[in-house]
Amino acid sequence: MGIYLKNIDLKGKTALITGATKGLGRGAAIAIAEAGGNIIAIGRNQSELNTLKKEVKKFKVNYLPFNCDVNNYNRMKLFISKLKKLDILVNNAGTNIPEPFLKVKKSSMETLLNVNTKSVFNVAQLCANQIIKLKRKSGSIINISSIFGLVAGQKRTVYSMTKFGVEGLTKGMALDLAKHNIRVNSVCPNIVLTPRTKKYFADKKYNKYIKENTPMNKVVTVSDVATSITFLASEAASMITGASIIIDGGWTAK
């Protein structure tokens, strides 16, 4: 800590990350560990949870994995209510099933609403209650949103509905949790190259669409997003709440 520059430092803090084994969640877990934070990783794949352990442990922080589907409310509730330490939530688990509006299946709509909206709400509520119960001095919740939480995109009606919702939830939570000194923000990345989005990038037309809409003409990396998440998690961002960090190379500025 300098006179005016606050470091991105998470020593002594504990962060719970959902969807922690792949893509942005995995990136956030590693970046937070790198900043000194202890990691509680929620994921559905045991072997990936084990692999993450090796990557996180390099930074000499604690690692607690929990093999669980975030949609399983009762198991999540029991687990979170028993945590002895919790300061940070990276509310990341989410998915997408791109379909044109007229063809959206009822089942895909329900899947997206369950994962991206209901579970995001439930995990946030459970963690906020636990942070308050543990009487932590401060807390930080980062909801993973998207540029499609701010603008529309092709075949993204349901995704936009859920991510615009996350933006609203973020602001509402920020107001309700301010008196507990828990800050709530979102990050809104452009389409990041992750295991889930690999197939989109494989489509030449879509690839062109992404490049043409990104003035910086570069693809956002997992590290770009993980860095913003870690910044928001830390005291370096202690007056930032109810905000969205947009990591989109200028997509939404147009």
Added chain:
Amino acid sequence: MLKKINLKNKIALVTGAGKGLGKACAVALAEAGAKVIILSRTKSDLIKVNKIIKKTKGSSKSFVCDVTNLDDLKKVLNKINRLDILVNNAGNNRPQHFTKVSQENMEYLTNLNMKAAFNVAQLCSQKMVKAKNRREIGGSIIHMSSQLGRVGCEGRNVYNMNKFGVEGLARGMAFELAPYNIRVNTVCPTFVETPMVKKFFKNKKFKSKMLKNIPLGRVAKESDVATAVAFLAADSSEMITGTSLLVDGGWTAQ
């Protein structure tokens, strides 16, 4: 995975660097490793800031300059060879009810907060794009905006007009400078403990009314804003452009 706030080998120019936020930004950028060029109208202020930067083992150079004087500004910028970062900070406020705003105040604020901000940004951008390796090393321009660049507030109509304008300028610039890998963003703080705000807060009724509008229940510290500026200046925010980083304790989330 984590991109630290590191400005080694970067040259940064900060306007209005003698006091308040400009001073804090100058010191923070120096603390992150940048060589800092500071501009202010007041020589004695510049000497003080140089001393603080020296104490933190940073490096700085100062020029007395009134940014509203275009000839003066051009003369100073001609003495600078290279520039990677601009913190376009110089600004002021003279609150008055809309029906009572004097021509003099409207002209003064608009000349400083908009015209000079535009001129500084344009001249510095022209310098930045000239560097042959600009695409490779990138550049970053941060405009000091305000929460009042996003929402209205009593007695702030001219300031609102100016800062909303700066928000627009930042987006336009982001689009046009993206091909050079120069990013352009704004920082939107709430009330900060600066000499300017201390003056406004002598009015106790105004102070308590404003504090009620900040969900976190406190004003921002200069270090909160300076850290956000350093984050946007560094490669930590490599894919963030055309956006506003709100440092407002939740003011605009409501």
